[in-house]
Amino acid sequence: MNASPQTPKWKRVVVKLSGEALQGGQTHGLDSATLERIAGDLDAAAGLGVEIAVVVGGGNFFRGIQGADKGIERARADSIGMLATVMNALAIEYALEKLGRPARALSAVAMPSVCEPYSRQAALHHLSKGRVAILAGGTGNPFFTTDTGAALRGAELSCDAIMKATQVDGIYTADPKKDPKATRYESLTHDEAIAKNLAVMDTAAFALARENRIPIIVFSIASPRAITEALSGQGKATIVVP
Template sequence: MAEPAFKRVVVKISGEALSGSEPFGIDQPIVERYAADLVSASEMGVRLGVVVGGGNILRGAHLSGENLSRPTADSMGMLATVMNALVLEAAIERAGTPARTMSALAMPQVCETFERARALRHLEERRIVIFAGGTGNPYFTTDTTAVLRAAEMGCEAVLKATNVDGVYSADPKKDPTATRYEQLTHEEAIRSDLKVMDATAFALARENRMPIIVFAIHEANAITAVLSGAGRSTLVGSRN
């Protein structure tokens, strides 16, 4: 297997990706496949953090309204990410690699509370760390969480898993003329209002010179392919 392009990364997996072809819930075979891919990446010598969304269970921003405040709805969304993290943690451990869920929301009976020093120790001991609970604050997406945790963990890149093989000028499922970018700067991604990540995440990545690799996760071994330089993807930022 090729030498990995990065030695320490955070992989961002959306909650919707865990539901497979279903509109809601958790598709266990899909989770097992992602877990196997993460374990293979770990076996390449890559230190791995994972941030998982909660959209397959609940999206706080969509739930908020007249009868429910945005902070309350976002807190509910953060709880959904913890549920997804626990499912993924169990699958990773069944696949043969130790994993730890660390939540920004304290719930010690369920999982560890996020502490930077402890998370770094887990990575050094070759555990896959799953960061749950978002940032612990409302109004911030799990995309922003992924960039934040990557910066805190001294990662070299964020691998953003999506349903398409990179960043396009428009939605390729709706616009057949959409073109795929091989590389963009963070500033270009913000200025073009590309929807693959929110502007706050891009701005934080720009400030920390954190490259974001956007790739499709639906293929088997997609994560290891990107790390090996074999998968199709779009680089936002610079590898330097």
Template sequence: MTAPRFNRILLKLSGEVLMGQGQFGIDPATCERVALEVKEAIETGLQVCMVVGGGNIFRGLAGAAQGFDRASADYMGMLATVMNALAMQNAMEKIGVQTRVQSAIPMASVCEPYIRRRAERHMEKGRVVIFAAGTGLPFFTTDTTAALRAAEMNCDALFKGTSVDGIYDADPKKVPTAKRYDSLSYDRVLADNLKVMDASAVALCRDNNIPIVVFNIRDEGNLSAVLCGEGASTIVQNETASA
């Protein structure tokens, strides 16, 4: 693997990725595979932090739609992200990657509280930091959390691992002729409502000039390939860079 183009990245994983081929919960084999890819990346000298969603366990919006109070449902979703973060920490430490989980909701018996400067210090020492419990506030998605933490950590890019290999002009699972974009501007994503991330997350990345790289994390080895500029992906960046 050649040296990556970035020095520090935030990797955003949806909770659904951790289900593997299942319909619910956490698949240990998938956690291990993702952990091995992260390990390969940091062995090049790349600094990595992560945000993991909780949709494989509980999704706040879905809970609210079923009658839960929205704030309560969001807090439940935040707790689900802590479970996923601990699962990823376990997978990475089993293969020798030092990892710290920091939660925006303090739970001292389980993990560290979120402290920005402590997180930066962990990354400087080569540890992977997993940010859990979202922002600690309801009504914010883990996409927004990822954009916020990427800005706070001065990351060079936000890598969003999904189940498709980039951003399309239509749902490629429903429209076989859908076109994949290689590069897009933040404003185009917002204007066309492409839904790669929620609007506040895209705007936050735009305002802090943090490229968003969308790729398929379900394909084994794809993280390493995309970091080298070889795998299929879509990059969202300012118009000058994407021109």
């Protein structure tokens, strides 16, 4: 992975951002400096001519599975989590527009007074016009993670790759924050990732990507140009291939 920083390896990608990535050093919510940095990175990536869809989580406000642990029925808790993803999508949309980058937030949970309802046709239209499409609401159904939503949107929109932004620079044999002996994989197959039960994405997401032969690039979102570097094969990352 040694391409020029100005030579992206893929033409159309879906970037999966966790809600936690947007909270910076805070315990919850949105950190303005972090939001601006990530928006700047997305803007720079789009400036390379890459069509970019963003699937965003909502864990900085509410995670469905955590709500279920607190006594809220899982389906209802997941619905609350979907609403949290819409808040993040609107924040990213505005941050991009402030930079002069056209963007559209689309939600799988219809709320037309707030943002555009998601449809494949609408998302493809925005991508073809050079707009960053921020896809909220997960899959629109409970019991599915936003990782699975990213894999689903990647397949629907014929994306060349799924870019999974995390807090570490790839997939490790164990949690590198807990196990100093953990080693990073340079590459894996989807089958290996599923067989090893690697927790960076859930099995359904890996399986969807495998069925549609979409590579997954796992990288750290911590650096200022993390997305553009990963797009051009720079920096550390793990690639999961068919």
